[in-house]
Amino acid sequence: MVKISPSILSADFTKLGQEIDTIKTADYLHFDVMDGVFVKNISIGLPVLQSVRKYTDMFLDVHLMITEPVKYIEEFAAAGADLIVVHAEADKPENIRKAIDLIKKCGKKAGIALKPATGAEILKDYIADLDLVLVMTVEPGFGGQKFMNDMMDKVSQVRKMITDGGYDCEVEVDGGINRETARISIDAGANVLVAGSSVINAKDRAGEIEALRCGM
Ligand code: DX5
Numbered sequence: 188m189v190k191i192s193p194s195i196l197s198a199d200f201t202k203l204g205q206e207i208d209t210i211k212t213a214d215y216l217h218f219d220v221m222d223g224v225f226v227k228n229i230s231i232g233l234p235v236l237q238s239v240r241k242y243t244d245m246f247l248d249v250h251l252m253i254t255e256p257v258k259y260i261e262e263f264a265a266a267g268a269d270l271i272v273v274h275a276e277a278d279k280p281e282n283i284r285k286a287i288d289l290i291k292k293c294g295k296k297a298g299i300a301l302k303p304a305t306g307a308e309i310l311k312d313y314i315a316d317l318d319l320v321l322v323m324t325v326e327p328g329f330g331g332q333k334f335m336n337d338m339m340d341k342v343s344q345v346r347k348m349i350t351d352g353g354y355d356c357e358v359e360v361d362g363g364i365n366r367e368t369a370r371i372s373i374d375a376g377a378n379v380l381v382a383g384s385s386v387i388n389a390k391d392r393a394g395e396i397e398a399l400r401c402g403m
């Protein structure tokens with residue numbers, strides 16, 4: 188089943204509750220955390236996540252674009268994340284391992300994200316323990332960028348690793364997803380699609396979510 192995870196990065200934060208109401212037919216809510224160090228942008232963090240958690244029972248898909256994520260796992264778990272995704276490039280491998288173990292210990296789903304330059308092979312030591320792999324289809328940091336078609340081989344490789352190993356793990360893509368690139372991503376093996384500007388800029392957000400989900 189294809190799932191849609193609208194990113195609230197491009198939403199109007201002065202009326203976040205109303206913004207969330209417009210996307211509540213989606214499967215997940217994608218929450219982008221940026222620290223200005225791992226990526227060249229600063230976005231939202233723990234206090235906003237706590238407020239969102241109080242407001243909605245949607246599944247919160249938290250994408251940590253921060254260095255040394257292991258230091259913050261417990262706080263993001265306590266703030267209400269359902270899934271916590273850390274970047275493979277954000278720390279030494281042993282600390283990424285610790286972050287995954289800690290996410291699980293907190294009773295949350297765990298994911299690893301890969302920047303465009305990072306190959307799928309980095310996943311081999313983690314994949315058996317992951318609930319989701321996020322393949323970035325833009326350089327992380329900003330919404331509204333152009334989808335990188337050449338990431339589709341990586342999506343297929345990740346899907347094959349999961350199928351071959353018999354793992355229960357989702358494959359998510361993030362960046363530049365619209366109706367056309369949604370179809371391309373689904374065909375390559377993705378089953379969770381993050382959509383920021385395509386949903387937020389749509390007049391009929393619920394209709395856009397449905398169109399993306401059906402790969403129309
Ligand atoms: C980018 C973020 C994305 C972003 C996607 O670093 O991780 O989740 O919000 O926005 P669009 O869909 O506009 O590319």
Ligand code: ZN
Pocket residue numbers: 194217218219250361381
């Ligand atoms: Zn994201």
